[in-house]
Amino acid sequence: MLGTVNRVLLAAAGLVLTAAGTAVLTASWPFAGRHAPLLSAARRRHWQLEGWAWWVLVAGLGLVVLLALCWLLAQVRRARPAVVLVDTGDGAFAALRGRALEEAVAAECDALDGVARSRVTLAGRRGGPALRVALRLEPYAVPADVLAGLEGPVLAHARTAAALPRLPLEARLRITDQGPRRVA
Template identity: 55%
Template sequence: MTAVLRTVNRVLLALAGLVLLVLGGSVLAVGLGVSPPSWWIHDGPHDVLLSDARRTRWRDSGWWWPVVIAVLAVLLLLALWWLVAVLRRRRLAEVLVDTGDGEGAVLRGRALEDACAEEAGRLDGVARADVRLTGRRTAPRARVRLKLEPHVDPGAALDGLTGGALAHARSSAGADALPTEVRLKGVGHRAERVT
């Protein structure tokens, strides 16, 4: 999914840049005296892009303003979606492991996440564990979410996580350190009727 978003992002940036370059370059060229083709949007250096007649042509039609507002709203939503997709923290696809022989090995990020989450999920009182790797290939970071049973001491669960699953993940990745953000949340149980 990240490769698709990266490709879409690059294509959209390239298209936007190309459109702005062509339009800006043509306006500059016409302003400097180059005569444009007959089908172009303006004729010469003293011509305006939108004349009063073109600008006010549809103003009195009842459908004009709702369509303009709807198109602008859709463009705004697409721009916000694009911004969120670009700024969102992405998962680390792979971790580069130094094998010590001058070569390197690649460890799939998803495999390391799954192994760490499975080991953390086996800790006493942990109902569910989710692990996500972020950062760079050579300097991974981890984000862990643990859902704890009500009887568990959060400090003991955190000690078990750091001494077990995270220590094993750090050694598997061949990293000196694995900075980790851990979020602990209690599992809510539904009330049962006692008769």
């Protein structure tokens, strides 16, 4: 979703900048000489008579800056936790790297029968993470068996490693193309 929003915002910014550049070029300002003003005296008087237009312009620019800052913050924000806090049982906590947990779960998923490739992403917060697993299955794989293996030992090992009583899981399964068969 964020990728789509980025593309739309970049396209809109490109269109606005293209329109502004075209407006400057067609306003005959560059062709009137290097020392000619961008706005003629009559145009400046027109904008001076309508004082409300400046307030609208300032409010519009302020809104654009506010939206740009929100967009920038959305880009910087981490979508997944860098660490998971693990209760060691003695009143202290240990930090388990999120990437390490993702890689361990992905290795166990790849070892399941019928899984061609897996991609694991940790989402949520430090204290309450969730797993998102995308599995690419072989054509012969039985999805029910793969899900049983995923919900059984794989998820149990992840919960044990992170010392979490609850670890939500979202799984997406896709079957790889078998490809055309050759006829002899």
